Amino acid sequence: MKEMIWDDTKAFLALARCGTLTLAAKSLEIGIATLSRKIERLEHSLETPLFLRFQTGYLLTDEGKSLLSKAEAMETAALAFSKSAKKESQLIGRVKVATAENLATHLILPALDHFQQAYPKLHIDIVTDIHTANLNRRDADLALRMVRPTNGNVSFQRVGTLGYGLYCSTHYQKKRSDANHDFLQWGEHYEHLPAAQWISDQLAGKEPILTTTSVATQVSACLAGIGVALLPHLVTQHTDLICLTDSPEINQDIYLVIQTDLTQSKRIRAVADFLSELVKTHQEQLRIGLCIN
Incomplete structure (x- = not known):
């Protein structure tokens, strides 16, 4: 069996549904001679006659009837593929x-x-x-x-x-005149974070004033004057927190990752x-x- 061309299957379905070359060619918007060649090529590739030819039109052979449902399944799959591709191109x-x-x-x-x-x-x-x-x-x-x-x-x-910086509230800054800060630290399950490791180095074995498990909680704790926290500059921009110093050694690259x-x-x-x-x-x-x- 020679390789079959999908476009010829479309011609087969059109002729099976319309019954004449004229109507089928019109439905496909191609010439009658082109349609006839497609049917002959499909029959040749399948090595099977698909239509009985009469002066009044075309009728499916038994072989053609048995292949009709399979051709329709191919059509359904092709339409689904086309619909999916269209959906993709329309950003849906x-x-x-x-x-x-x-x-x-x-x-x-x-x-x-x-x-x-x-x-x-x-x-x-x-x-x-x-x-x-x-x-x-x-x-x-x-x-x-x-x-x-x-x-x-x-x-x-x-x-x-x-970028990161060491942040505190105005109230905290006023009440503390020395550099021995009350550090806010991450909980034990977050010790791998660069910010947690940096704070751990600053504590040098001392206990933190408070541990939390989210950036939002650390911001709130800072605003309440409880202590100082190492925070991304991004999360402090619309707060009253004061940046005591930049911490460029903690800065993290941002990556866009795609499958x-x-x-x-x-x-x-x-x-x-x-x-x-x-x-x-x-x-x-x-x-x-x-x-x-």
Whole structure:
């Protein structure tokens, strides 16, 4: 059996449904001679007669009747494929983005309305977790994170820097005249974080004034005057916290990470471009704080 051409199957279905070359050719918007060649080529490739030819029209042979449902199944699959491709090109659907809560809350969400106005049928699901999402397990389609991928089927690029500083409230600054700060620390399950390790070095074995498990709680504790915390500049911009000093040694690179098999998806690409441009536009706010030292 020779290789079959899908376009010839479309000709077969049209002729089976219309019954004449004239009507079938018209439905396909091709010439009668072209249609006739397609039918003959299909019969030749299948090595089977598909139609009985009469002056009044064409009737399916028994072989043709047995193949009709299979040809219709091929048509259904092709239409589904076409519909899916059209959906992709129109940027319809959902894209799951994994990122840190501070990036989601202070960077992505404030700009999300503008993105949704540009792509009203494309929706973003945001997954925030202190632990890194595993794109290989399909936890997300792409990620904006501060950990450089070292394995897995992913593509990534560095898009910016998240800067840190040592922050406190005005009330705390006034009541403390020395440099022996009351440090806020992360809980024991978060000892791997660069900020937690830096605070641990400063404590040098002393107990922290308070431990927490979220950036938001550390910001609130700082605002309450409880102590000082090492915070991303991004999360303090609309607060009354004071930056005592920059901590460039804690600064973290921001990476845009995408599952490699999704890099050509127009939906994924639209969201990836949105996130990348967002980081680049706000790079100064992300990286630099207004510190007094």
